[in-house]
Amino acid sequence: MDIESLFSGYKQGGNNYIKKADSKNKWCGFSKGVIDELKQRHGSAFNIVLWGNNPVDHYFCIPFERLEHLFTESLMTSGKYADKGMRRWTATIVNNIFLMRANSEYSLDISEFYVDAGSQLAPIFGELSNEFDVDYTIEDALANIKIRIGQSEFRSLVLSNFQATCCISSIAEPSLLVASHIIPWSHDKSRRSDPANGLCLFVEYDKYFDRGYISLEDDLSIIVTSYYQSFSSPLRKRLLALRGRKIAAPSVTPINPAFLQYHRQNIFDKF
Structure with a gap:
């Protein structure tokens, strides 16, 4: 298995900056030109993918928004590359x-983004001597890894589609934004990675949308559950303040009206 089978690099139009770390010292360099190009295309909604060996036995897939505070002018590397005009x-x-x-002193714990492909993926691709040799714990691990990769890709696409801001409130702090599925993740596998099935929402509004307290008309105006009167006064006020407001439209991929209809019919008011 090679890294290109898992991720689409920026040269192929993807939103991943794929770098091979030096096998001895575990270091790698990042071109300012490439980072600037990815930021121009995707804002902060792209990934840094780091790997060491081929075939791939482990790698990191790190959302750039988690590293962005480290990529400053003051932390750029000096030396022969800088002398040649190669800023990195x-x-x-x-x-x-x-x-x-x-x-x-400037660092980040990236352990949560580590995938041990050697121990978790490789056994899946070997031939099994018979049907009873299947290790379902390994299959579950593989499924979880694929889900993690898919969620990261979906988040990057959705945040990029909404300029990395909440489409209701314009809040732009990445740690408070959720790539929310219109048709829920568990309802339709074929729509899981489709940016037309995503909204960029502040965490509070994501909960409202996910629970069915709010939904959207085809014109992207917000509708509020008919059960709002049974809620606490503070929540009623927050929901009613949203009623009738139009969300910001996505910049690249339009929201599919059929997905909104599904949400209204199957999620909205169904709690």
Whole structure:
């Protein structure tokens, strides 16, 4: 298995900056030109994918928004590359810590983005001697990894589609934004990664939408559950303040009206 089978790189139009870390020192460099190009295309909604060996036995898939605070002018690397006009950042990975080489005090624990493909994926692709050799715990691990990758890709697409801001409130702090499925993840596998099935929502509004307290008309105006009067006074006020407001339209991929209809018929008012 190679890394390109898992991720589409920026040269292929994808939203992933794929870098091979030095096998000995576990360091890698990041071109300012490439980072700037990805930010121009996707805002902060792209991934840094780091791997070390081929065939791939482990890698990190890190949302850039989690690393962005480290990619500053002051932490760019000096030396022969800078002297040649090649501006870049370099980092070292030590015990799952992403350390900036210009100043190792600037770092991030990236252990949550680590995937051990060697132990969790490789056994799946080997031939099984018979049907009773199937290890369902490994299959579950593979499924979870695929889900994690799919969710990361979907989040990047949706945030990019809404300029990395909540389509209701314009809140733009990435840690408070959710790529919310219109047709829920568990309802339709074929729509899980479709940006036309996504909304970029502040965490509070994501909960309202997911629970069916609010939905959208085809003109993207917000409708509020008919049961709002049974809610507490503070929640009633918050919901009624949303009623009739139009969300910001996506910039690239339009929302599919059929998906909104599904949400209104199957999620809205069904709690």
